[in-house]
Amino acid sequence: MKKVVAGMDIGGTNTRFGIVDREGKIYAEDSIHTDNYRDISSFIEHISGTIRKMLKNFEKEVSLRGIGIGAPNANYYSGSIEYAPNLNWKGVIPFADLLKKVFDIPVVLTNDANAAALGEMMYGGARSMRDFIVITLGTGLGSGIVVNGNVVYGHDGFAGELGHVTAVENGRLCGCGRKGCLETYVSATGIRRTVVELLARMNEESNLRKIPFEELSSKKISGAAEKGDRIALKAFEITGKILGKNLADTVALFSPESIFLLGGLASAGDLIFKPTSEYMEKNLFKVFRNKVKILPSGLTGANAAVLGAAGLIWKELID
Amino acid sequence: MKKVVAGMDIGGTNTRFGIVDREGKIYAEDSIHTDNYRDISSFIEHISGTIRKMLKNFEKEVSLRGIGIGAPNANYYSGSIEYAPNLNWKGVIPFADLLKKVFDIPVVLTNDANAAALGEMMYGGARSMRDFIVITLGTGLGSGIVVNGNVVYGHDGFAGELGHVTAVENGRLCGCGRKGCLETYVSATGIRRTVVELLARMNEESNLRKIPFEELSSKKISGAAEKGDRIALKAFEITGKILGKNLADTVALFSPESIFLLGGLASAGDLIFKPTSEYMEKNLFKVFRNKVKILPSGLTGANAAVLGAAGLIWKELID
Numbered sequence: 001m002k003k004v005v006a007g008m009d010i011g012g013t014n015t016r017f018g019i020v021d022r023e024g025k026i027y028a029e030d031s032i033h034t035d036n037y038r039d040i041s042s043f044i045e046h047i048s049g050t051i052r053k054m055l056k057n058f059e060k061e062v063s064l065r066g067i068g069i070g071a072p073n074a075n076y077y078s079g080s081i082e083y084a085p086n087l088n089w090k091g092v093i094p095f096a097d098l099l100k101k102v103f104d105i106p107v108v109l110t111n112d113a114n115a116a117a118l119g120e121m122m123y124g125g126a127r128s129m130r131d132f133i134v135i136t137l138g139t140g141l142g143s144g145i146v147v148n149g150n151v152v153y154g155h156d157g158f159a160g161e162l163g164h165v166t167a168v169e170n171g172r173l174c175g176c177g178r179k180g181c182l183e184t185y186v187s188a189t190g191i192r193r194t195v196v197e198l199l200a201r202m203n204e205e206s207n208l209r210k211i212p213f214e215e216l217s218s219k220k221i222s223g224a225a226e227k228g229d230r231i232a233l234k235a236f237e238i239t240g241k242i243l244g245k246n247l248a249d250t251v252a253l254f255s256p257e258s259i260f261l262l263g264g265l266a267s268a269g270d271l272i273f274k275p276t277s278e279y280m281e282k283n284l285f286k287v288f289r290n291k292v293k294i295l296p297s298g299l300t301g302a303n304a305a306v307l308g309a310a311g312l313i314w315k316e317l318i319d
Numbered sequence: 320m321k322k323v324v325a326g327m328d329i330g331g332t333n334t335r336f337g338i339v340d341r342e343g344k345i346y347a348e349d350s351i352h353t354d355n356y357r358d359i360s361s362f363i364e365h366i367s368g369t370i371r372k373m374l375k376n377f378e379k380e381v382s383l384r385g386i387g388i389g390a391p392n393a394n395y396y397s398g399s400i401e402y403a404p405n406l407n408w409k410g411v412i413p414f415a416d417l418l419k420k421v422f423d424i425p426v427v428l429t430n431d432a433n434a435a436a437l438g439e440m441m442y443g444g445a446r447s448m449r450d451f452i453v454i455t456l457g458t459g460l461g462s463g464i465v466v467n468g469n470v471v472y473g474h475d476g477f478a479g480e481l482g483h484v485t486a487v488e489n490g491r492l493c494g495c496g497r498k499g500c501l502e503t504y505v506s507a508t509g510i511r512r513t514v515v516e517l518l519a520r521m522n523e524e525s526n527l528r529k530i531p532f533e534e535l536s537s538k539k540i541s542g543a544a545e546k547g548d549r550i551a552l553k554a555f556e557i558t559g560k561i562l563g564k565n566l567a568d569t570v571a572l573f574s575p576e577s578i579f580l581l582g583g584l585a586s587a588g589d590l591i592f593k594p595t596s597e598y599m600e601k602n603l604f605k606v607f608r609n610k611v612k613i614l615p616s617g618l619t620g621a622n623a624a625v626l627g628a629a630g631l632i633w634k635e636l637i638d
Contacts, residue, residue: 129474130474131473131474131478132474143572145572147466147467147469147471147473148466148469148471148472150466150467152466152467152572152573153467153574154450154466154573154574154575155448155449155450155451155574155575155576156574156606156607156610157574158574158606158607159450159572159573159574160572160574161571161572161574161604161606162571162572164571164604165568165571165572166564166567166568166602169488176604176605177605178602178604245485248485249484249485249568250572252480252481252483252484253462253464253471253478253479253480253481253484253569253572253573254471254473254478254572255472255473255474255475255476255477255478255479255480256473256474257474283485283497285480285483285495285497286495286496287475287477287480288475288477291475
């Protein structure tokens with residue numbers, strides 16, 4: 001019998017999950033609309049039923065040993081999802097315990113950036129690394145930090161909030177109530193704010209002037225940049241500069257071997273990787289120069305999040 | 320036979336060393352002038368001889384199991400002291416190997432802030448903690464960061480350079496060549512720079528106007544502050560504000576249970592602890608508020624550095 005785990009990535013809109021072995025082979029995969037489930041018990045019931053059906057198709061081949069979950073506002077220590085603003089389920093949801101009651105196997109929960117880091121370590125570009133950082137550039141900026149082969153959870157399970165270090169003194173207002181948080185500059189929504197600032201400040205013609213603020217996606221901005229749009233190019237330069245400078249500080253603390261950039265904004269490729277590397281190097285403390293690689297994810301495709309969650313539970317089972 | 324280790328703290332001026340058991344009992348202790356030894360072999364010879372003599376006095380009671388060393392520019396992985404600007408021995412000194420040849424027991428080396436963190440964990444105020452940070456406020460600012468019970472060394476052994484994160488954009492020139500490094504503001508030399516800036520900017524009378532720049536020690540500044548000197552008080556307020564803001568960012572990454580402040584500037588007590596706590600709390604990301612304690616060292620007296628170095632090697636022997 002091949003040992004397998006279930007990996008689950010819970011997002012505000014969709015939840016993807018699958019059955020994965022130690023080598024990253026995916027036996028079955030499915031996704032459901034998270035927001036169709038008003039209460040947590042109907043969600044647990046549905047997802048457990050689907051996992052059972054998936055296993056049934058391989059019942060002579062595989063045995064389920066654990067479940068790993070990447071979710072917003074997830075606490076590794078308690079196994080709970082706590083006050084997630086983008087999910088229907090309010091308050092503290094003891095998610096790991098609810099699934100343990102159904103399957104009676106180890107269930108582990110963490111946020112999506114930590115899960116992505118474990119996916120990178122188990123199946124992706126960090127397979128040989130003990131010290132590295134994964135940064136997810138989506139609506140916000142998430143980070144999963146690995147030190148000596150283990151994710152940094154901190155004493156309360158909430159460590160790794162690189163998106164909420166101060167990038168600019170008295171800077172942009174953040175959804176968290178602070179000012180100048182890194183994610184207000186470096187994220188899909190951050191670069192959008194930078195573009196409209198530039199539209200106000202500069203006089204260059206730009207197709208981006210035709211798009212309303214709310215519809216300015218990082219994809220549209222990178223599309224414009226690829227066609228030579230000066231505003232879009234400048235926005236990427238500024239975004240990479242702020243990220244690079246902050247990464248120089250992050251390197252001074254962790255001295256990672258590599259930093260992986262994932263998510264929508266990272267798919268802009270050189271547009272974001274080049275200025276980020278350049279400004280990081282310029283700002284590094286001497287001893288760290290020319291040592292730290294900034295890399296794209298080694299995991300591609302829609303499976304990445306499921307593999308990350310699977311990596312999370314494999315890591316526990318192996319340890 | 321009681322198992323003991325030797326703990327050694329190498330500074331530019333003095334080297335202190337002693338024989339220490341697991342419980343922190345010091346059997347013997349001595350110090351020598353580091354700068355009297357022009358070449359490393361005479362230093363190793365002298366220090367080995369003295370350790371042997373110390374052990375001889377307890378030869379029926381104790382057995383030496385390892386040597387831990389805190390030293391400037393020390394690399395944990397290689398066991399070397401590398402290009403230390405304040406020591407006589409130039410280039411890369413394979414310090415651990417040289418001592419291993421003499422004693423044939425485990426020898427471990429790290430920088431003094433990491434050693435201080437291990438001392439705090441083994442014998443001081445962090446005995447029950449798995450996640451905490453030690454900050455040494457001396458001539459510069461050093462940091463020893465503990466995650467999940469282990470010091471963060473990073474992939475190359477040089478992690479934990481909190482003194483060289485950017486505190487002020489385009490700020491003071493640092494000895495390292497960068498601008499605005501935290502230690503140019505928060506350290507004995509940093510607060511001195513702040514005092515003279517204030518002497519230029521403000522008109523208040525102050526006894527500090529009578530002291531030349533080079534003689535302005537943090538002790539003199541705290542002495543003036545205790546007597547109500549407005550310039551000195553303002554300098555502590557600014558120093559604590561900059562430290563507190565930067566600690567808020569550090570907490571976002573590591574989520575430590577406590578942060579310990581050690582060294583000359585920390586002995587100013589409330590003058591530095593109060594503004595540091597206040598501005599850290601004000602700038603913390605919501606989830607970390609009212610959770611992180613800023614504490615003085617639990618180790619007092621001249622033994623602290625020797626106990627730190629002893630803690631370093633005990634940690635290895637226990638693991």
